[in-house]
Amino acid sequence: MIHLDQHERAELLRAIAHPTRLAVLEELRKGVRCVSDIKDLLEIPQPNVSQHLTILRKERLVSYYIDGKLRCYYLTRPSLVESLLDFLNGEYPVETLTHDEVCGSKAD
Amino acid sequence: MIHLDQHERAELLRAIAHPTRLAVLEELRKGVRCVSDIKDLLEIPQPNVSQHLTILRKERLVSYYIDGKLRCYYLTRPSLVESLLDFLNGEYPVETLTHDEVCGSKAD
DNA sequence: GCATCATATGCACATATGCGAATATCATAG
DNA sequence: CTATGATATTCGCATATGTGCATATGATGC
Numbered sequence: 001m002i003h004l005d006q007h008e009r010a011e012l013l014r015a016i017a018h019p020t021r022l023a024v025l026e027e028l029r030k031g032v033r034c035v036s037d038i039k040d041l042l043e044i045p046q047p048n049v050s051q052h053l054t055i056l057r058k059e060r061l062v063s064y065y066i067d068g069k070l071r072c073y074y075l076t077r078p079s080l081v082e083s084l085l086d087f088l089n090g091e092y093p094v095e096t097l098t099h100d101e102v103c104g105s106k107a108d
Numbered sequence: 109m110i111h112l113d114q115h116e117r118a119e120l121l122r123a124i125a126h127p128t129r130l131a132v133l134e135e136l137r138k139g140v141r142c143v144s145d146i147k148d149l150l151e152i153p154q155p156n157v158s159q160h161l162t163i164l165r166k167e168r169l170v171s172y173y174i175d176g177k178l179r180c181y182y183l184t185r186p187s188l189v190e191s192l193l194d195f196l197n198g199e200y201p202v203e204t205l206t207h208d209e210v211c212g213s214k215a216d
Numbered sequence: 217g218c219a220t221c222a223t224a225t226g227c228a229c230a231t232a233t234g235c236g237a238a239t240a241t242c243a244t245a246g
Numbered sequence: 247c248t249a250t251g252a253t254a255t256t257c258g259c260a261t262a263t264g265t266g267c268a269t270a271t272g273a274t275g276c
Contacts (some may be wrong), residue, residue, distance in 0.1 A: 006127040009196045013125030019114040050224050069222050088117045158254050
């Protein structure tokens with residue numbers, strides 16, 4: 001088990017907080033993908049894919065195994081990533097609280 | 109209900125993905141706080157607090173009501189923020205998958 | 217060995233971010 | 247109207263980030 005401090009939490013979030021990296025994680029969620037798979041699926045240059053994978057690797061969100069000449073990437077912590085992606089994908093109410101609600105229930 | 113595209117999801121995450129802003133959200137989670145409360149609690153300069161609050165406001169994560177000369181900030185979407193903070197605070201297993209596990213269960 | 221395919225790394229450049237310091241705004245009290 | 251307290255905004259600067267491009271690495275096949 002691991003506990004992250006505020007700084008580590010921010011770093012983890014920042015690694016995920018990029019449109020391309022979110023897309024990469026969504027793909028890896030569906031299954032193992034090699035770099036050129038991702039490149040073709042997302043239609044971005046191969047070096048760019050590698051750059052983003054490097055960032056995700058640094059946060060230990062993904063890893064890979066070698067299959068012939070391919071590097072097959074997969075989610076290292078699928079439950080963490082999947083719950084976060086689910087969370088982001090989910091529809092959620094924009095429950096803008098009224099002043100009364102805030103003053104009544106949350107003040108201390 | 110709202111659905112975010114990949115870019116909006118990244119922006120939302122980036123707004124949260126900062127140590128100070130995480131700390132601000134943790135404070136607001138406990139209750140309503142005015143700017144100088146936050147400044148004192150986090151021990152950072154007041155303009156810096158305002159800067160971070162501006163970013164959080166832009167993502168509609170926080171809002172405020174005026175009480176005399178104070179601006180009392182609160183979480184606009186507490187359930188969203190709280191589940192995300194809980195998620196980050198939670199201990200989670202570092203379930204680094206083995207190659208066999210990945211190849212067996214996730215390949216397609 | 218050499219050629220090739222798959223991937224990674226380095227560099228250059230533009231843009232974004234974070235922060236301190238100074239200053240502006242804005243409501244309230246007097 | 248002026249002063250004051252609370253908060254916001256602007257500016258300047260250092261640093262970080264993102265990307266394209268060229269190139270390096272590394273394994274495989276011949």
